[in-house]
Amino acid sequence: MSDPKNDNDTKRSKKREKIMQSALKVFSRKGYSPAALDEVAREASIAKGTLYLYFQDKEDLFSGTILYVMDKLAERMQKNISDTMDPIETMKTLAYEELDFFAKNSEFFGLIHTVMSGNLLGNHRSLLKTINERRFELIEYLKRLITEAKKTGQIKSDIETVDIVYAFIGMIESSIDQMHFIDGTCTAHDRSQSDIKMDIGRKVDTILCILLDGVRTDRRRN
Amino acid sequence: MSDPKNDNDTKRSKKREKIMQSALKVFSRKGYSPAALDEVAREASIAKGTLYLYFQDKEDLFSGTILYVMDKLAERMQKNISDTMDPIETMKTLAYEELDFFAKNSEFFGLIHTVMSGNLLGNHRSLLKTINERRFELIEYLKRLITEAKKTGQIKSDIETVDIVYAFIGMIESSIDQMHFIDGTCTAHDRSQSDIKMDIGRKVDTILCILLDGVRTDRRRN
Amino acid sequence: MSDPKNDNDTKRSKKREKIMQSALKVFSRKGYSPAALDEVAREASIAKGTLYLYFQDKEDLFSGTILYVMDKLAERMQKNISDTMDPIETMKTLAYEELDFFAKNSEFFGLIHTVMSGNLLGNHRSLLKTINERRFELIEYLKRLITEAKKTGQIKSDIETVDIVYAFIGMIESSIDQMHFIDGTCTAHDRSQSDIKMDIGRKVDTILCILLDGVRTDRRRN
Amino acid sequence: MSDPKNDNDTKRSKKREKIMQSALKVFSRKGYSPAALDEVAREASIAKGTLYLYFQDKEDLFSGTILYVMDKLAERMQKNISDTMDPIETMKTLAYEELDFFAKNSEFFGLIHTVMSGNLLGNHRSLLKTINERRFELIEYLKRLITEAKKTGQIKSDIETVDIVYAFIGMIESSIDQMHFIDGTCTAHDRSQSDIKMDIGRKVDTILCILLDGVRTDRRRN
DNA sequence: TATGAATGAGCTTTCATTCAT
DNA sequence: CATGAATGAAAGCTCATTCAT
Structure with missing residues (x-):
């Protein structure tokens, strides 16, 4: 019954959300320019490169x-x-x-x-x-x-x-x-x-x- | 009659003000981080290094x-x-x-x-x-x-x-x-x-x- | 009559060739360093990881x-x-x-x-x-x-x-x-x-x- | 008799040349993409940032x-x-x-x-x-x-x-x-x-x- | 005092490579 | 065998700050 396509989409969506929540914290603390993507990645417990799989820049x-x-x-x-x-x-x-x-x-x-x-x-x-x-x-x-x-x-x-x-x-x-x-x-x-x-x-x-x-x-x- | 000490102070003060007016323009246009001190200096018609004679950083x-x-x-x-x-x-x-x-x-x-x-x-x-x-x-x-x-x-x-x-x-x-x-x-x-x-x-x-x-x-x- | 071992070898060989043809296109267009394996894989219609099953690096x-x-x-x-x-x-x-x-x-x-x-x-x-x-x-x-x-x-x-x-x-x-x-x-x-x-x-x-x-x-x- | 303007120009020109000679070595060894500006700078005995004072990129x-x-x-x-x-x-x-x-x-x-x-x-x-x-x-x-x-x-x-x-x-x-x-x-x-x-x-x-x-x-x- | 050339830490971004599925 | 999401090292570039002049 499970739709693997949908499952993947959901997983991807959840991860996107996780990243945005981490980004929210970091951008809030630091503002835009001083916020380092390193920190966002760390907060989201992912590698820096992974960010770029979910967001263009x-x-x-x-x-x-x-x-x-x-x-x-x-x-x-x-x-x-x-x-x-x-x-x-x-x-x-x-x-x-x-x-x-x-x-x-x-x-x-x-x-x-x-x-x-x-x-x-x-x-x-x-x-x-x-x-x-x-x-x-x-x-x-x-x-x-x-x-x-x-x-x-x-x-x-x-x-x-x-x-x-x-x-x-x-x-x-x-x-x-x-x-x-x-x-x-x-x-x-x-x-x-x-x-x-x-x-x-x-x-x-x-x-x-x-x-x-x-x-x-x-x-x-x- | 002129007090050289005061004159110097006034000159220094005027220059500080000039710099702050330039800084105001640049910070307003760009915000804090993206504002470049280069641009402030240019706007104030002074050298970048001079900024540091009037402000710590x-x-x-x-x-x-x-x-x-x-x-x-x-x-x-x-x-x-x-x-x-x-x-x-x-x-x-x-x-x-x-x-x-x-x-x-x-x-x-x-x-x-x-x-x-x-x-x-x-x-x-x-x-x-x-x-x-x-x-x-x-x-x-x-x-x-x-x-x-x-x-x-x-x-x-x-x-x-x-x-x-x-x-x-x-x-x-x-x-x-x-x-x-x-x-x-x-x-x-x-x-x-x-x-x-x-x-x-x-x-x-x-x-x-x-x-x-x-x-x-x-x-x-x- | 068919030799499964040979068949597999042929299939593998054909795929290797397909990959090399794709690689030729991409390397020709971009040169070595700027050529992205992503692009080679896409051109060959395979997954990036598959490249590594046919070539060491x-x-x-x-x-x-x-x-x-x-x-x-x-x-x-x-x-x-x-x-x-x-x-x-x-x-x-x-x-x-x-x-x-x-x-x-x-x-x-x-x-x-x-x-x-x-x-x-x-x-x-x-x-x-x-x-x-x-x-x-x-x-x-x-x-x-x-x-x-x-x-x-x-x-x-x-x-x-x-x-x-x-x-x-x-x-x-x-x-x-x-x-x-x-x-x-x-x-x-x-x-x-x-x-x-x-x-x-x-x-x-x-x-x-x-x-x-x-x-x-x-x-x-x- | 010395023209400070010309002196500066000459100095700048000499440094540009020094950099290009270093760049020549590195680009020759590595080609374009793999050549690291770090290495060019090291070869020219200057800081990486200095390169950008003499060349746009x-x-x-x-x-x-x-x-x-x-x-x-x-x-x-x-x-x-x-x-x-x-x-x-x-x-x-x-x-x-x-x-x-x-x-x-x-x-x-x-x-x-x-x-x-x-x-x-x-x-x-x-x-x-x-x-x-x-x-x-x-x-x-x-x-x-x-x-x-x-x-x-x-x-x-x-x-x-x-x-x-x-x-x-x-x-x-x-x-x-x-x-x-x-x-x-x-x-x-x-x-x-x-x-x-x-x-x-x-x-x-x-x-x-x-x-x-x-x-x-x-x-x-x- | 004033200068601006030089510095180098720190950032964003890319991509070859791996590995769980 | 095949996949592609995830990784993280490495690179180009910027700019606040310093310092010899």
Whole structure:
């Protein structure tokens, strides 16, 4: 019953993944240029040459790794979101998933900055393009959510949709930064999982609370 | 009348600055590792060896350059802020200054990500420490502003001060991102200065508007 | 009736030959070092590892291939020459066969130079030795022909036999070069077979004409 | 009085030459691909990186070295030839210079075969083109000599000029081969200079003797 | 002080060879 | 016998750093 062709494909795929996980660690620790493929190979417990059986070159490994992680994030987001959800509930879920993802994949944090920093050689261009396309898609999706919320009267119409989107994204990313830089040191490794989960739930609530109602004292309530 | 000691010091200082400005350009274009000191020297119209008369090594040059630019930003912020100002007005000014600074020094944008990305060799640690100290100071300062605003009743007490601070910072940084990545391409070079200035003013207003009052439709007003 | 042992030997021999033909193509295109065994294997439609079942290593494959081709040339020469032939007629035949062979196996042309160039690792020595032995044999054979022709009075005695031999060989090799480098480009691929055959006949005639009678105007004839 | 600019240029030029001489040795011993720049550097008593201050890359070093040697040969030929010379005397001189050159620069012998073998990667093309141009020039020059000799009645008109040219070149190259491969081993190192010089003179005479009058017994003389 | 030629460690990449299947 | 994934030595090349001038 076993299909040897498929078996091989699976094995190859698993190994590719193993390599990308190792690459993720090394690229996260060192950034792109200073990361040595020697180290990636050692981390993956394979020979240096083997890398080249799975990836064309260093850049291909880098791109592959980035996209692999981003796919995992996108997948998780899509799994937890349905079209029937309330826009604001959807935003809450998105925020939660992203925060949770970065909490659990803190290695990925540095990589994002590496990508954003633009220290990308010529051929990285295609990666950058892909990343921007994804970012653009996310922004467009958020715009649609906000627009819908405006229609249903949940959100004010006198603030530009795009500004709301960027405010929302900024608040999420700031929370991720906060998680990673605590007391001036890069941590977030030494707390219990439940602590983090609670934290994230609270964080998301706070973000939406501020986004929706602001921080100004509500004088009218009195 | 002229003090030869001071003259020399001034000359040396000017040259250091020239080098850092050249370094800023190159590091911005290439990132840390791929930046070649050859290119910095060429840009500064000096010999490569001369760099080592002003900086200990590449990392020192990088740190120096980063801190030099951050000092310029801090200086500008301090110049435009006085202790007698209203907390919220102060926050507005801070936001404006930061956005304006990054608009005018767009090269610096990538560098910040480079620093954050952690492509930092051992000795970069001290730079990272300094940067985090500055960040910590800024955060503490913002905390004091928020606390004061809470005391004067301008800001609700039931949201944690630190959360407000991070929301604020996130929204500013997101705006900076937005300025630099427009339509998926890194631009912000091709608009008139007045356009940008207006934009920034509007941006800051929107950020504070959202932060203070939120985006939710105000049902109570009716 | 079939002898399984012999059948296997034949099969093995055929495969060896197939491999050498593929190797000939690749070595001709690339030379020794830059030729990749991957490519040889692909060309021969076998797995890379299989090469090592037929040849000890790359050098063995190279030597084997060279000698295989040289054997084919020697075989052809021997087939067309008999002991009863006139020495000069024999030389004509040798020249014709060699020119014809290189015209038909132009890939082999570069290989000869590769061998001569000495890009030969340690173990190539044995190949070089074999080739020199063959060359030596050819030279000795030609010496005998010339000596015989001297005896029969066809050739002057006052020119050293060995000098005549080298002159003859040089003229042949030069003609081969000429065939391969025409107008500064390496061609000899784009002419009809009959054109080439005629050419070769004429070439051989010219070579022997010059070798025998020289190019000087014959004043005595008048 | 000393011009520092010129001094530097001279120094640089001398070093370039030193490197090319070292490269000549290594490329001659190993051929192109197997030659390690490490070894060239060691031979020239410089660091590997220094090579790259004088040559763009390995191919540039190779091309430079080849052309450098060919220039030296061409220079010598031109110095010893004048327009007023008899065509046949000129050919004699050319032959002598070439044989003498290869006798004195026996390292260059292997290199020529390396170049001819065509194991030349993409960018070698420009070298190959240059070499073919030079070869073409030499051939054209010889054609003019032969044509002139035909006009003055020294050389028969019924043999094609180009065939005479190739016969002449082939005989010279064959003599060079003969010098380098004696008794199946590559030698020519272990004979006195005067022996060689005499040898070369005799060689050239023999070549021209054969080329002009052939080897056939002159029956008409009797 | 300023120079820039020289250095050599360290990187990416290739590929002949092996060996478990 | 045949396979081809895995290996790791070896090579070309870059560039931060030094130092004689």
